[in-house]
Structures are given as C-alpha cells and as structure tokens.
Amino acid sequence: MSMPTSGRSAAVPTPQDLGVGARVSLHPMSDRFVEIILGALRSVDTGDLEVATDDVSTYIAGSERDLLRYLCDVIVAAEAREPGVHLGVSILLSRGCPGEVECVADPTTGLPRVAPIRLEQTGVHAAAHWSLYPLGAPDHLPVIERAVDAARRSGTYAGSEHYATRLEGDLAEVLTTAANGWLEVGSDVAHVVTHLSVSVNSPSAQVREEEDPA
Amino acid sequence: MSMPTSGRSAAVPTPQDLGVGARVSLHPMSDRFVEIILGALRSVDTGDLEVATDDVSTYIAGSERDLLRYLCDVIVAAEAREPGVHLGVSILLSRGCPGEVECVADPTTGLPRVAPIRLEQTGVHAAAHWSLYPLGAPDHLPVIERAVDAARRSGTYAGSEHYATRLEGDLAEVLTTAANGWLEVGSDVAHVVTHLSVSVNSPSAQVREEEDPA
Numbered sequence: 001m002s003m004p005t006s007g008r009s010a011a012v013p014t015p016q017d018l019g020v021g022a023r024v025s026l027h028p029m030s031d032r033f034v035e036i037i038l039g040a041l042r043s044v045d046t047g048d049l050e051v052a053t054d055d056v057s058t059y060i061a062g063s064e065r066d067l068l069r070y071l072c073d074v075i076v077a078a079e080a081r082e083p084g085v086h087l088g089v090s091i092l093l094s095r096g097c098p099g100e101v102e103c104v105a106d107p108t109t110g111l112p113r114v115a116p117i118r119l120e121q122t123g124v125h126a127a128a129h130w131s132l133y134p135l136g137a138p139d140h141l142p143v144i145e146r147a148v149d150a151a152r153r154s155g156t157y158a159g160s161e162h163y164a165t166r167l168e169g170d171l172a173e174v175l176t177t178a179a180n181g182w183l184e185v186g187s188d189v190a191h192v193v194t195h196l197s198v199s200v201n202s203p204s205a206q207v208r209e210e211e212d213p214a
Numbered sequence: 215m216s217m218p219t220s221g222r223s224a225a226v227p228t229p230q231d232l233g234v235g236a237r238v239s240l241h242p243m244s245d246r247f248v249e250i251i252l253g254a255l256r257s258v259d260t261g262d263l264e265v266a267t268d269d270v271s272t273y274i275a276g277s278e279r280d281l282l283r284y285l286c287d288v289i290v291a292a293e294a295r296e297p298g299v300h301l302g303v304s305i306l307l308s309r310g311c312p313g314e315v316e317c318v319a320d321p322t323t324g325l326p327r328v329a330p331i332r333l334e335q336t337g338v339h340a341a342a343h344w345s346l347y348p349l350g351a352p353d354h355l356p357v358i359e360r361a362v363d364a365a366r367r368s369g370t371y372a373g374s375e376h377y378a379t380r381l382e383g384d385l386a387e388v389l390t391t392a393a394n395g396w397l398e399v400g401s402d403v404a405h406v407v408t409h410l411s412v413s414v415n416s417p418s419a420q421v422r423e424e425e426d427p428a
Binding site: 019021023025027028029030031033034053054055056057059061086088090092094127128129131133134135136137138139140141161162163164166191193195197198199202203204 | 235237239241242243244245247248267268269270271273275300302304306308341342343345347348349350351352353354355375376377378380405407409411412413416417418
C-alpha cells in the first residue's frame, strides 16, 4: 500500500510522506525498570509526534527534529529517575519505508534536504555503536563513508568497530551525529535506515579492571 | 583494506573471508546485571569463535551456525542466572563487511549457500522486532519480501510493524527465523545485515492492564 501522493507531485514531501520515524527500546538495568521506563515515557512531551509502545519497543513518527528531541529527552528522563543507572538503548531511525510509502523521489522536487539537527547538551555521557544502511543504492559504500567522514569531524567519533562506528560524548551530540549522517544520506538515497546501540553509565571499565588487575 | 583473496579464487569463501559476524548487547533489567552479563558470557563455550566484549556490545566472529548457537546459549544462560528476569537483547548479524572484505562475489564460485540453521528448543519464550538490510542491491524490496515470506511460513511470524517484522515463539526459533532470512539473502547479495531487538520475560502486558483497567 502506498500513500496517495500522485495528486500533489509539485509539493515537497513531508516527513509523513517519506515514512520518517523511529523505534526505541529503553533498557534500564535496574530492579525498578518498569517505573523508570513508563515514568520516562510519560514525563516527556510528545508534541505532534505519534507514539505507540509495545512489549519490544516504542514507535515514534513525526519530523526528524521532533524525533531527535524526543529520543534525547526520554533517555535523559530515564537516567534522572535513577541517577547513575546503567541504560542500554537501542534506536532505529528510518526514512522511506517499504510497504508504507513509495521509495521513489518525486522527479520535480527530489528528496527534501533537512538541515543538520542540533540539541542542547544534556550533561549525560554516552557511548554508542552506530550503523548506517543506504538501501536500493548500487554503490552504497562511498555513501556510508561520506557520512562517517562527517562524523569524524563532529567531535564524537571514537573509532571504527566491526560493523559499526563508535561514537562517544554528550548524549545529545552522539544522537545528532548519527541522525545527521542519516539525514545527509537521506537527501540522496530514498530509503535509509540507521541503528544506534547506546550505553549510558556503563560500569564495564571498572569491572574489567577488577577482573583483570594486570 | 581488503582480505588477500585473489590467490585462491577457485576456493569457496569461508565465513572469515565473507566477514561473517555478530554484535550482541545483553541488557538484563536487574540490579544484578553485572553478574548476569559477565556470568552468562563466561559460562558459554566459545568454541572456535572470536569473542571480544566492550562497554557497548560483544563482537563475535565465526561460522554462521556457531554464531547462532552462541547467541542462543548466552541469552538462555543470562535468563537462568535470574529466572524470570526481563532481558532486552540487541543483535546485529553481518555478512560482507565494508573495509574488511571485498563485497564482490567470486565470479567462479559465487556466494556460498549456507543450509538453514536449526537449534534445539530452549523453553525460553521471546518476542522480537526483526529488520533485514540487503546492501548494494538496486532492487532491495523484493529481496526483503522473499525473506519475510519465508518467515511467515516458519511459525514465529507475528505481524508486520513499522520498520520491522514481529517474531514470537521459542527463543531458538525466533533467532533462527531471522538468521535464516539473513542467510537466504546472503546467497544472492554480497553484503547483508540484519538487526533483532529481542525481549524476554516482558511484564508489559500485565503493566498495561494495571495502567488501563478498561
């Protein structure tokens, strides 16, 4: 089923036309996880976003900027409910969804270019593994490499891992680095998905030191 | 940097040649998360796999069958350390990694076809959101659709979500449904990645009933 876009081919497609949205799974590693997850989701203003939570993740649809603001606020709100809690967060951002919208750019207007998103610093430090998937592009590696190059200049780039780029820094900057790479690709490639596995307050460094005092 | 495969072009590429591997993030929603994660990782035999854990996820490389057996065993071992614990698990499986191997099939042998993987039932029930990304394929939607069709016949298919297919059933069958879709695509497409967001022992259904008695 595709959206009926044919009647307004001269208009710039909206985020809704392009199937822009996200899925997020919030995993507070605490006995109080139910209160932390539900409390965080309840405390953040959804504005114009469509938000639906099931047992695996929360689906969010709306403009790119609103999505990022919401994702950042929800993670900050969860951390604030139990300061210092170790949070694992899995995020998917998608633009151009098969089955819901046609993954073909309007020949008149092309794909809309969204200005890079900036968010206020949160004071929450995060590390993440970030992967980017331009779909339907026969030569996808240079497209990914350009986005990773932009990330290298962002200040959050922290190395290349197997299957992912490591980002590290203030949560707001980690999320916007990944999102801006996704948006950059999305101005040329109709269907693009990005995944982020985010870690907040990980005790791994200390744990590893205790395990292996050498 | 690409692997030096040119000297043995007639050989069938190994999983290592093809950059086969996984990343997994295990998130037990419990105050005892450190013991659960480290205990589970330590208790499972790594066999011939290469395994490296950092603060965001664990990287695993080896044959497709060994990877799946390990992923399943680690999740079962984590659940067994605190029976009933709510676990969120984020999994990435990749075949054909840019920067490490050339994403071009050998013209003589093509890409190896791996037989579908089966694992013994675990008794652990899981729900998951599954996404599949054939990369570098100009016409990617029919490729995804064929894999989802196969999942529909597997018994774990539980509906189509935004950006993901819902799978539900015994953990072993949920994991193999996703992995077998990934392998099927990988016999035609040189670079293919799949993501799974897995939920074990979610209290969401009860919580939602308490929240909203209507």
